[in-house]
Amino acid sequence: MAGLELKDIRKSYGNVEVIKGVDLSVEHGEFVVFVGPSGCGKSTLLRMIAGLEDITDGDLYIGDKRVNTTQPRDRGVAMVFQSYALYPHMSVYDNVGFGLRLKKMPKPERDKKIREAARILQMEELLERRPSQLSGGQRQRVAIGRAIVRNPDVFLFDEPLSNLDAALRGSMRMEISKLHNQLGATMIYVTHDQVEAMTLADKIVVLNAGIVQQIGSPLDLYNSPANLFVAGFIGSPKMNLIAVTASDATADTVTISGPALPSTTIPVATGHGIKPGDTITFGIRPHQLVRDEAGPLKGKVLLVEQLGNETIVNLDLPSGDQLVATLPGSAILHLGDTVTLGFDAKNAKLFDTNGDAVKPA
Amino acid sequence: MSTSGPQKSLQRHPLAGWLMIAPAAVLIATFLIAPFILAFGYSFTNQRLISPNPTEFVGLRNFEQLIGVGTLVLSPETDDAGVVVRDDDGALQYPTVRSFTRANDDFPHLQGMQEWFGWNWGDDRVVVLARDLVFMKALTNTLIFVAVVAPVQSALALLLALMINQKLRGINIFRTIYFMPVVVSIVVVSLLWRFIYDGRNGLLNNLLEFLSFGLFQPIDWLGNPGTALWAIIAMSIWQAVGFHMVIWLSGLQTIPVSLYEAAEIEGANAWQKFRFVTWPGLRNTAVLIIVVITMQAFALFAQVDVMTNGGPVDSTQVLVFQAVQRGYEQQNIAGGSAISVILFVIVLTISLTQRYLTRER
Numbered sequence: 198m199a200g201l202e203l204k205d206i207r208k209s210y211g212n213v214e215v216i217k218g219v220d221l222s223v224e225h226g227e228f229v230v231f232v233g234p235s236g237c238g239k240s241t242l243l244r245m246i247a248g249l250e251d252i253t254d255g256d257l258y259i260g261d262k263r264v265n266t267t268q269p270r271d272r273g274v275a276m277v278f279q280s281y282a283l284y285p286h287m288s289v290y291d292n293v294g295f296g297l298r299l300k301k302m303p304k305p306e307r308d309k310k311i312r313e314a315a316r317i318l319q320m321e322e323l324l325e326r327r328p329s330q331l332s333g334g335q336r337q338r339v340a341i342g343r344a345i346v347r348n349p350d351v352f353l354f355d356e357p358l359s360n361l362d363a364a365l366r367g368s369m370r371m372e373i374s375k376l377h378n379q380l381g382a383t384m385i386y387v388t389h390d391q392v393e394a395m396t397l398a399d400k401i402v403v404l405n406a407g408i409v410q411q412i413g414s415p416l417d418l419y420n421s422p423a424n425l426f427v428a429g430f431i432g433s434p435k436m437n438l439i440a441v442t443a444s445d446a447t448a449d450t451v452t453i454s455g456p457a458l459p460s461t462t463i464p465v466a467t468g469h470g471i472k473p474g475d476t477i478t479f480g481i482r483p484h485q486l487v488r489d490e491a492g493p494l495k496g497k498v499l500l501v502e503q504l505g506n507e508t509i510v511n512l513d514l515p516s517g518d519q520l521v522a523t524l525p526g527s528a529i530l531h532l533g534d535t536v537t538l539g540f541d542a543k544n545a546k547l548f549d550t551n552g553d554a555v556k557p558a
Numbered sequence: 559m560s561t562s563g564p565q566k567s568l569q570r571h572p573l574a575g576w577l578m579i580a581p582a583a584v585l586i587a588t589f590l591i592a593p594f595i596l597a598f599g600y601s602f603t604n605q606r607l608i609s610p611n612p613t614e615f616v617g618l619r620n621f622e623q624l625i626g627v628g629t630l631v632l633s634p635e636t637d638d639a640g641v642v643v644r645d646d647d648g649a650l651q652y653p654t655v656r657s658f659t660r661a662n663d664d665f666p667h668l669q670g671m672q673e674w675f676g677w678n679w680g681d682d683r684v685v686v687l688a689r690d691l692v693f694m695k696a697l698t699n700t701l702i703f704v705a706v707v708a709p710v711q712s713a714l715a716l717l718l719a720l721m722i723n724q725k726l727r728g729i730n731i732f733r734t735i736y737f738m739p740v741v742v743s744i745v746v747v748s749l750l751w752r753f754i755y756d757g758r759n760g761l762l763n764n765l766l767e768f769l770s771f772g773l774f775q776p777i778d779w780l781g782n783p784g785t786a787l788w789a790i791i792a793m794s795i796w797q798a799v800g801f802h803m804v805i806w807l808s809g810l811q812t813i814p815v816s817l818y819e820a821a822e823i824e825g826a827n828a829w830q831k832f833r834f835v836t837w838p839g840l841r842n843t844a845v846l847i848i849v850v851i852t853m854q855a856f857a858l859f860a861q862v863d864v865m866t867n868g869g870p871v872d873s874t875q876v877l878v879f880q881a882v883q884r885g886y887e888q889q890n891i892a893g894g895s896a897i898s899v900i901l902f903v904i905v906l907t908i909s910l911t912q913r914y915l916t917r918e919r
């Protein structure tokens with residue numbers, strides 16, 4: 198039963214720093230997802246928590262014990278690997294029970310735990326098989342079973358679903374979520390799939406290039422991204438981001454204009470620090486664009502994706518920018534049509550010259 | 559496609575496949591299959607290398623000549639009163655073996671045999687006789703050589719491979735060093751080791767003298783019947799260990815790193831990781847290596863030919879060396895062929911047994 202505390206954790210390979218000072222605290226029982234593009238250091242961070250990589254600098258606490266130099270086996274963690282890492286020559290039963298066997302747990306007790314895990318994961322009929330005789334989803338289940346029986350304080354998952362097809366990924370996602378509720382254990386989960394992140398997490402940590410971009414609940418990240426990176430990363434389809442110029446700024450409004458957008462005034466919180474003449478970024482989610490003949494954004498239809506419940510259109514703006522809008526499924530559009538869109542100014546996001554979000558009003 | 563037409567028809571031609579295997583098949587047939595069949599045939603004749611007399615079929619006589627053995631139980635000499643006679647030292651007196659094996663019509667089956675070895679059994683003395691003592695020496699030496707080299711060389715090669723497989727700076731230098739003896743001709747290596755084993759100023763003697771502060775008395779390693787075979791064994795193990803190390807290494811590198819990481823998190827120590835991850839993962843490699851080493855060991859020839867010529871007093875006679883010596887130096891092609899056939903049967907039996915013992919279960 199333990200939370201987790203990372204204090205200015207750093208990792209260098211040679212003189213290349215790949216994790217550049219991560220601070221994070223995880224409550225006991227929380228489901229935390231590390232998300233970010235490929236190569237941003239998610240796995241490295243997770244493996245440092247597991248003890249598979251040395252920590253170059255900083256402090257790692259599990260519970261209230263500093264574990265920087267503790268052996269992996271003594272950290273109270275269990276890890277589920279992307280490649281499953283099942284022992285190919287052992288049956289499922291032995292795979293699941295391997296850690297317990299190493300701990301010299303008596304056989305009857307071990308058997309009980311293995312069968313209990315098999316029951317939770319609904320794989321009782323697979324126990325006698327070898328990993329090579331299992332499907333990808335079943336293997337993943339075994340890998341999770343192997344983690345469960347050890348009753349760890351912290352579960353670590355490194356992209357556990359990325360080798361599965363979309364349908365299976367969806368159902369395994371549900372099962373992991375269920376498992377989390379059932380076990381109440383702390384879980385840290387790495388993925389580059391933002392849908393997984395949004396659906397599973399209590400708390401998402403967005404990483405880019407070894408730096409934490411934002412930590413927050415899924416809705417926090419969606420509604421108030423801290424910077425351009427998070428704004429572009431979270432949400433599907435992506436938020437539209439268009440370069441504009443601040444033509445005017447008062448204490449609680451910024452007026453923007455640009456080739457793509459006629460002069461528009463956006464309400465913001467005071468102390469925004471934007472000066473007239475700054476080149477800033479205007480952001481609006483595709484779902485927040487509506488058809489409005491009087492609207493400020495007018496473009497030619499480049500692509501239509503008719504999904505039934507909604508229609509996703511890509512527009513070519515006269516300025517050369519592109520815009521994605523999610524319109525009701527009833528919208529019938531054809532390539533080359535001209536569409537005019539509007540939005541509610543209070544839904545618009547502004548990002549200053551450094552790419553940091555300007556607080557909304 | 560314009561080029562695929564003629565290509566296709568050529569590939570489809572019924573003779574194409576045969577043509578492609580023809581070069582290899584011709585070479586194998588000429589230098590492997592034909593000599594083998596010839597040797598098999600000659601072993602049932604009295605063929606000599608050069609002889610004015612026509613070749614005759616002699617049935618199994620060559621084999622009887624080679625592997626004929628007999629036992630003889632000698633009772634101690636008694637005087638007329640039936641009391642055992644003792645010599646001045648109190649030792650029992652036995653009749654000579656020659657009196658049974660030379661022109662003794664009561665023991666026709668022992669005719670021409672020589673004493674191989676014997677032991678005391680109560681007051682009696684049991685003597686094992688062999689019709690061809692040199693062949694028996696060669697056979698036992700070969701079996702000793704195989705029995706020592708196969709396990710020691712494979713174990714040593716595995717040990718080297720495990721050490722070499724670590725990620726350390728400069729590890730490639732060691733790989734090269736261990737592999738170097740393999741690429742040097744065995745004849746050259748044997749010549750060099752003759753200097754190392756030299757009785758007066760050999761490197762080995764000097765080294766041992768130095769390490770024992772002059773206490774060690776120099777040994778003529780190759781000139782001493784007690785050490786010559788062991789000297790050849792040691793040198794042969796050293797020479798080819800690098801080759802098998804590389805095969806082990808390739809086996810080691812097929813084992814995914816994540817298995818070790820999973821085992822580490824589950825609490826496996828170094829030995830348990832070897833026992834449960836490495837060793838099962840090397841199963842197929844182990845089978846290959848044991849079979850290859852066994853076959854190579856049975857084929858021992860060059861070392862003996864260069865270093866000892868089978869001596870001193872036949873202490874390093876081995877089967878292949880005997881086959882060559884008989885066939886060419888004694889011009890007894892039939893005898894040499896019979897040895898080859900016996901060697902073939904032994905190697906085949908052992909390989910099949912190994913395959914059976916290590917089969918997938």
Ligand SMILES: Nc1ncnc2c1ncn2[C@@H]1O[C@H](COP(=O)(O)OP(=O)(O)OP(=O)(O)O)[C@@H](O)[C@H]1O
Nearest residue numbers: 210215233234235236237238239240241242388389
């Ligand atoms: N052993 C290593 N030596 C040097 N650099 C490394 C090593 N391992 C990882 N890196 C670098 O560290 C960075 C982070 O790698 P990491 O595996 O953590 O990425 P990731 O976020 O998990 O990516 P992915 O989504 O592709 O799995 C990468 O730029 C990678 O090149």
Ligand SMILES: [Mg+2]
Nearest residue numbers: 239240241356
């Ligand atoms: Mg990764």
